[in-house]
Amino acid sequence: MNRRQATAALAGAACGGTLRAAQFEPGRGLVGLPKQDFRPPAAGSYRLPVIQQAPSGWVLEGNRWPRRLEGYTKGALTLLSFVYTYCTDPVGCPLAYAAMLEVRDRIRQQPGLRDRARLVSLSFDPTHDTPAAMQAYGGEHARARSPRWHFITTSSIERLSPILQGFGQDAEVERDDAGRPTRAITHVLKVFLLDPAGQVREIYSAAFLMPEVIVNDMLTLALASATEAP
Amino acid sequence: MPSRKTLALLALAAAALAPAFADETCNSPYTARLIKGQEHFLHVWTLGVQGLGDGSDKLVTIDVMPGSKTFGKVVHQLSVGGRGEAHHMGFTDDRKHLWAGRLDDNKIFVFDVGTDPARPKLVRTIDDLVKKTGYVGPHTFYALPGRMLIQALSNSKDHGGVTGMAVYNNQGRYVSRHDMPVGDSAMGKGDGYGYDIAINPQKNLLLTSSFTGWTNYMMDMGKLIADAEAMKRFGGTMALWDLKAMKPQKVFQVPGAPLEIRWSLKEGDNWAISATALTSKLWLIKQDASGQWQARDVATIGDPAKIPLPVDISITADGKGLWVNTFMDGKTRYFDLSNPEAPRQTYEKVTGKQVNMVSQSWDGKRVYITSSLLANWDKKGDMDEQALRAYQWDGKALTPVFEVDFKAEKLGRAHHMKFSAKAGGASAALDAGAVRVAAR
Numbered sequence: 001m002n003r004r005q006a007t008a009a010l011a012g013a014a015c016g017g018t019l020r021a022a023q024f025e026p027g028r029g030l031v032g033l034p035k036q037d038f039r040p041p042a043a044g045s046y047r048l049p050v051i052q053q054a055p056s057g058w059v060l061e062g063n064r065w066p067r068r069l070e071g072y073t074k075g076a077l078t079l080l081s082f083v084y085t086y087c088t089d090p091v092g093c094p095l096a097y098a099a100m101l102e103v104r105d106r107i108r109q110q111p112g113l114r115d116r117a118r119l120v121s122l123s124f125d126p127t128h129d130t131p132a133a134m135q136a137y138g139g140e141h142a143r144a145r146s147p148r149w150h151f152i153t154t155s156s157i158e159r160l161s162p163i164l165q166g167f168g169q170d171a172e173v174e175r176d177d178a179g180r181p182t183r184a185i186t187h188v189l190k191v192f193l194l195d196p197a198g199q200v201r202e203i204y205s206a207a208f209l210m211p212e213v214i215v216n217d218m219l220t221l222a223l224a225s226a227t228e229a230p
Numbered sequence: 231m232p233s234r235k236t237l238a239l240l241a242l243a244a245a246a247l248a249p250a251f252a253d254e255t256c257n258s259p260y261t262a263r264l265i266k267g268q269e270h271f272l273h274v275w276t277l278g279v280q281g282l283g284d285g286s287d288k289l290v291t292i293d294v295m296p297g298s299k300t301f302g303k304v305v306h307q308l309s310v311g312g313r314g315e316a317h318h319m320g321f322t323d324d325r326k327h328l329w330a331g332r333l334d335d336n337k338i339f340v341f342d343v344g345t346d347p348a349r350p351k352l353v354r355t356i357d358d359l360v361k362k363t364g365y366v367g368p369h370t371f372y373a374l375p376g377r378m379l380i381q382a383l384s385n386s387k388d389h390g391g392v393t394g395m396a397v398y399n400n401q402g403r404y405v406s407r408h409d410m411p412v413g414d415s416a417m418g419k420g421d422g423y424g425y426d427i428a429i430n431p432q433k434n435l436l437l438t439s440s441f442t443g444w445t446n447y448m449m450d451m452g453k454l455i456a457d458a459e460a461m462k463r464f465g466g467t468m469a470l471w472d473l474k475a476m477k478p479q480k481v482f483q484v485p486g487a488p489l490e491i492r493w494s495l496k497e498g499d500n501w502a503i504s505a506t507a508l509t510s511k512l513w514l515i516k517q518d519a520s521g522q523w524q525a526r527d528v529a530t531i532g533d534p535a536k537i538p539l540p541v542d543i544s545i546t547a548d549g550k551g552l553w554v555n556t557f558m559d560g561k562t563r564y565f566d567l568s569n570p571e572a573p574r575q576t577y578e579k580v581t582g583k584q585v586n587m588v589s590q591s592w593d594g595k596r597v598y599i600t601s602s603l604l605a606n607w608d609k610k611g612d613m614d615e616q617a618l619r620a621y622q623w624d625g626k627a628l629t630p631v632f633e634v635d636f637k638a639e640k641l642g643r644a645h646h647m648k649f650s651a652k653a654g655g656a657s658a659a660l661d662a663g664a665v666r667v668a669a670r
């Protein structure tokens with residue numbers, strides 16, 4: 001399967017089946033969701049310190065007018081990741097998507113989280129990933145509720161760059177041997193967990209991308225929100 | 231939208247095609263962009279010496295790419311001003327920045343090594359560690375996603391060895407602090423000391439070790455050895471932590487200052503190894519038959535009675551071998567770790583009058599060593615040679631490749647090393663033009 005075929009397969013495939021748990025290979029990075037060989041500490045028995053404040057910005061969703069990013073980072077427990085729709089790196093966006101999907105399913109089993117959580121997929125590439133393209137990418141998930149899953153983009157690189165910088169999310173366009181930009185955007189896979197005040201409380205890179213742990217962290221924040229100052 | 235089935239197929243494909251990454255084997259498992267193949271540059275965090283060059287601590291960059299016109303030469307040096315006991319470094323998770331600490335004045339320097347690794351730039355200096363945490367001596371820098379876990383060595387109250395770990399985000403802002411376990415409890419008897427950090431993500435485990443406080447590590451070594459009371463103030467524990475909760479779970483008694491910790495990198499292995507400086511032992515940390523984590527000494531390094539002072543270790547990527555540098559006798563030793571329960575020394579070579587750090591490439595074919603331990607612990611006079619030495623390892627012997635004399639080059643004392651590489655295939659900043667072209 002070449003890159004174009006892989007892209008088509010990714011874009012056209014329907015959701016279903018069972019995700020195979022793959023392995024973290026120290027020193028080689030990730031080749032799938034990492035193996036989790038432990039039981040997480042009980043939700044609420046540990047703290048998740050504030051790592052940083054989520055940045056401000058303007059984003060686009062569907063055919064809506066531009067909205068402030070804060071509308072997607074505040075007011076709920078938020079799991080946010082950066083993606084681009086034609087990404088075929090199995091340890092990049094598809095891996096983040098797989099984790100988000102499993103987290104979504106687990107959230108649905110948690111009455112205390114269902115209506116307090118949201119998922120956000122924000123595009124790395126505003127040129128290709130128009131609001132309509134992101135809605136198409138999200139498909140039925142973009143229309144589902146409990147929890148909501150927002151597939152958003154920005155109007156330009158100028159709008160996107162400060163958001164990336166504010167989250168500490170790197171992104172570079174790969175060049176081929178002749179120095180020409182390719183379609184690939186290299187980035188360290190990061191999924192951000194934000195509290196209702198829009199503060200980043202955990203960051204999951206590939207080695208940490210364990211859905212059970214992520215939901216446990218969301219429950220911990222939900223339990224703490226009643227006693228913590230915003 | 232990718233389906234779960236497609237993702238599974240892609241994961242399987244990736245597992246089959248995963249390249250053999252090359253890198254030093256002691257980075258945090260969260261450090262990305264591991265070097266594939268040959269490293270291009272070696273960065274050496276160097277202690278300034280009064281009267282030698284500009285006398286300042288500096289980051290020295292050496293070209294280590296065979297065939298390069300400047301192979302084996304210093305291609306860049308970046309002085310940071312003053313002398314503050316430059317010691318260890320660590321990459322951020324995206325490998326774009328290198329954090330480097332000073333044990334005396336507690337400053338942390340953040341270098342941009344991602345933009346142009348041949349010419350690192352100082353982009354930030356963090357100087358609030360003591361104010362924020364009360365800890366002194368930022369030693370180990372261990373990447374976590376979006377942040378840096380820093381193990382300190384001492385504290386500002388008494389400059390002894392009781393200390394803790396600090397977390398800063400990648401923007402250089404303080405996040406949290408975590409004291410080392412002290413006193414008797416159900417988890418064991420903690421001495422509160424700290425030194426190195428090593429994480430096993432699959433097990434959600436963090437291991438820490440223990441050294442000594444500011445008063446000792448800043449003291450002249452001859453004076454220290456003669457001070458019986460001071461010699462009692464060394465760490466003798468390792469602690470096992472719940473990484474997620476950042477809470478210690480168990481304290482192991484490991485007498486004689488256990489220093490560097492390395493988890494085996496071999497898939498399926500779940501054991502770590504450390505070396506004690508004062509008692510000259512290798513210690514294995516592993517689960518017993520009942521699943522309980524235990525630490526026990528499994529080998530002797532040289533003749534402990536002669537105090538060879540093992541100061542650094544480097545584990546091979548397959549977990550089958552371990553380099554050990556012993557400072558006092560200037561030897562680089564290789565241990566066969568095929569049976570980690572019974573490591574066996576199979577090779578040794580005198581690589582200097584004093585040797586400290588040892589780093590190897592991922593394929594194990596290249597081994598680099600440096601000379602300086604601490605400014606006041608290094609040997610005196612002619613014995614105080616300062617160098618970086620590069621070797622080839624063919625499985626039987628170390629063959630010298632090149633050497634940089636840090637005294638002749640007026641650089642200072644060569645301490646910690648990190649590898650970097652030019653971006654593979656090159657990449658461009660995410661700007662409007664690049665994405666427009668890329669999106670066609």
